[in-house]
Every structure is written in C-alpha cells, then in structure tokens.
Amino acid sequence: MLLATxxxxxxxxxxxxxxxxxxxxxxxxxxxxxxxxxxxxxxxxTTAKISAPKFRDDKIFYRFESVIGTKG
Structure with a gap:
C-alpha cells in the first residue's frame, strides 16, 4: 500500500x-x-532570493538569502 504524506x-x-x-x-x-x-x-x-530546498528531519528547508551586500 502506498501512503502519501x-x-x-x-x-x-x-x-x-x-x-x-x-x-x-x-x-x-x-x-x-x-x-x-x-x-x-x-x-x-523584499530583496531576498530563495535558495534550493534541502531535506532534513523529514522537513524541507528553504533559505531566504539577502542579495544586498555590505558596503566597504
């Protein structure tokens, strides 16, 4: 039997x-x-991008990464 969660x-x-x-x-x-x-x-x-998903502990994690750098 196939079970989807x-x-x-x-x-x-x-x-x-x-x-x-x-x-x-x-x-x-x-x-x-x-x-x-x-x-x-x-x-x-507002200026973030979404990283590739990573699976861990039966969950899928997405990281929001800021694309604004620091000055200097």
Missing part, C-alpha cells in the same frame, strides 16, 4: 546574525508567495 516546509533567513525560522503560513502557496507574505514583517526580505 505532506512534507512540512520551513523557511529560514539570517537577520543581522540572528537566524530566524518561519513557519509555513499556507502550504498551498508557492515559495515566492511565502517570501512576499513575510516581507511585510521583515523588510530585508
């Missing part, structure tokens, strides 16, 4: 040295829609 998505980003883990607000949303949703609370995400 939904894999939990977890979104992570680095906020000035503090790693923040975000839950999935709506499993049916695309990763880009989740990024847009959280950009309202975390403005640094």
């Amino acid at each position: 939904e894999i939990e998505r977890v979104f992570v980003f680095d906020n000035n040295g503090n790693e923040i883990t975000l839950t999935d607000p709506e499993p049916r949303w695309s990763e880009e829609a989740v990024l847009d949703f959280y950009a309202n609370s975390y403005p640094i995400l």
Whole structure:
C-alpha cells in the first residue's frame, strides 16, 4: 500500500546574525508567495532570493538569502 504524506516546509533567513525560522503560513502557496507574505514583517526580505530546498528531519528547508551586500 502506498501512503502519501505532506512534507512540512520551513523557511529560514539570517537577520543581522540572528537566524530566524518561519513557519509555513499556507502550504498551498508557492515559495515566492511565502517570501512576499513575510516581507511585510521583515523588510530585508523584499530583496531576498530563495535558495534550493534541502531535506532534513523529514522537513524541507528553504533559505531566504539577502542579495544586498555590505558596503566597504
């Protein structure tokens, strides 16, 4: 018998040295829609990109990475 289960998505980003883990607000949303949703609370995400997914502990992790560099 084949049993299908939904894999939990977890979104992570680095906020000035503090790693923040975000839950999935709506499993049916695309990763880009989740990024847009959280950009309202975390403005640094407005210029972020989404890294390739990584599987760990029966979950799929996406990392939001800022594309803005530091000056100097």
